[in-house]
Amino acid sequence: MLHFGVGGFHRAHQAWALQGLLNDRRPELEHWGITGVGVLPQDAAFAKTFRNQDCLYFLQRFAPEGLRDTQLISSIKEMLHVSEDYETILARIAAPETRIISFTITEGGYNVDYTTNTFIWDTPVVQEDLLRRDVPKTVFRVLAEGLKKRSMADGGAIVLMSCDNVQHNGDILRLALIEFLKRFDPSLIDWVAQHVTFVKTMVDRITPATTRAQKEAFEKTGGFHDQCLVVCEEYFQWIIEEHPGLAGLPLRDMGATVVKEVAPYEKMKLRLLNGGHSLTGLLGEALGYDRIHTAIKDDNINAVFQRYCSEEVIPTLDPIAAVHYPDYVQQLVYRFGNPMINDSTARIISGSTDKLPKFVLPVISEQLKRQTPKIKCGVLILAAWYYYLEEAFKKDQMEEVQDLNRELLLALFSEPDWDACQFITRLPVLHTLQREPVVQTLFLEYVQALRVGEIHLLINQLLH
Structure with a gap:
């Protein structure tokens, strides 16, 4: 799996869910892991800190009555950033071993006017990426260039899964990517239509930003200095709309509920x-x-x-x-x-x-x-x-x-x-x-x- 937007929510939700799968130690599933990707400039500092911790962090789940449990999470195997690791990111997208690309890039990250369902072309970072200068500023350019390599390498079908709070999020992701490709690389559109499954999801787990006081308290009681500590509630929900393209993926084993209609x-x-x-x-x-x-x-x-x-x-x-x-x-x-x-x-x-x-x-x-x-x-x-x-x-x-x-x-x-x-x-x-x-x-x-x-x-x- 490759994931854009490795914030607290992703680490409390999808990465935690995959950890549960890995903890089962089933041989046929042990090869699963997450490559985290940061695109925004402010993501670079987190990427450095996370790598310094060997991509390990603790997750604390709290019920209203108090601490439920503390877990060490190791499901994110590497953390990359476009400013330093762009060729590696493209290689990961192109690799046939990568089966899912998922996203928590916030509602604004899709660059869509939700009232008209249109792509916002005049966004400055979009205009910069259309010129192909320097490192990418948007996920759309990263996807376009990565999926291009995948198509040329015969990397096969892949699932793109939005996990953001956007109704019909899979459709919104498809709209944004296809619109961007119309001006960036129209030749890739047919390949995307044939090889990419856009999945609709609903995700839920309240995950506030971890405070300095919470990190200090954890270090005092747990003995670990964790700059990437995540604190969340006990409740967890992950609803995924069924699709033939999901065949063979261990999503149910990760705690997801697959339904006929997610809307x-x-x-x-x-x-x-x-x-x-x-x-x-x-x-x-x-x-x-x-x-x-x-x-x-x-x-x-x-x-x-x-x-x-x-x-x-x-x-x-x-x-x-x-x-x-x-x-x-x-x-x-x-x-x-x-x-x-x-x-x-x-x-x-x-x-x-x-x-x-x-x-x-x-x-x-x-x-x-x-x-x-x-x-x-x-x-x-x-x-x-x-x-x-x-x-x-x-x-x-x-x-x-x-x-x-x-x-x-x-x-x-x-x-x-x-x-x-x-x-x-x-x-x-x-x-x-x-x-x-x-x-x-x-x-x-x-x-x-x-x-x-x-x-x-x-x-x-x-x-x-």
Whole structure:
């Protein structure tokens, strides 16, 4: 396996799952391992640190009651970066032994406008990669040049598997790669169509960024100085849509559930868990909480979360025979309330320009098509986001805002006439709501309540 984006989540999820397989010591599966690949400049430092640890790290799983277990993970066999190891990366992609290329590159990493399902050609790093200068800046160029070598070497069929929080993620990956190839190497498109399987998945395990304090505590109690320590929850889920191209791969042995259609699971997770996370993080920030587990235990936030899930989200979901949605929601409350994970509201809020259009806006849009739309909690999420950005702009010009579109947000908030009305009617990622006066009216009302400190009154009115 070769994986792009070896962050904490991949190490807590797919690498951990493969470790379980390797621990079984079945001779026919012992040859499996992961080659990690970094593309972004900031990935280089991690690659160096990880290699210095011989690609070994510890994973700590926590239940709300306390530490569940600590495991040494050795399933990642090498860690490469395009700045130093590009020819080796291409050789790994071309090798017939490589059966799967997987991805956790975040929602923004696919360079797709999700409202129009189109590839964003004017992204600077895409334009640079089309010129074939220096080292690659995007996964698309790496894939294009690696799969070219594979085709020339008769490396055979391969699976490309997105493990990101993107609905229909396999289709999005196919769209992005094929669009890039149209301008980079059109001759490769037919080979990709014949030899590449694009798999749809849904993945779930809450994995916050490991803090320095957690690393120091682990060193004190465990005796190991682990700069790549990963902390995660006990819960694990990996749903994969069945496809003939998966034949012979040990995915079920790694704990994956293979289903006929992954879309209902994707929608459930993105709208309930991820959308609910955004609600908890943004309302928590507005009410002065900096941790998710303390925010979800606030009576007001918990009540809004429950109302949002039951009245606004669940009616937009598709039935899943194996899932009872109200029970799933209560499980989320239990998981969010895990104090051992110590997840920050800042992490959940980060990247909201990518997250909210996929987690929250579809719920609002589908509710607006109903005879009696339920949208108040969804609009409150957007209002809390605006309030967070407005306060961050006033404080220090959004210095602490983590978002791929931070420069755009900063430019807009710097305009003399920029206000909440401009935000809901002009922000590109909210364009699907720009002709919805009922949304705009509620949004402006909620923003004003947040500004004057009447959030408790607002929530009380919303719930009754």
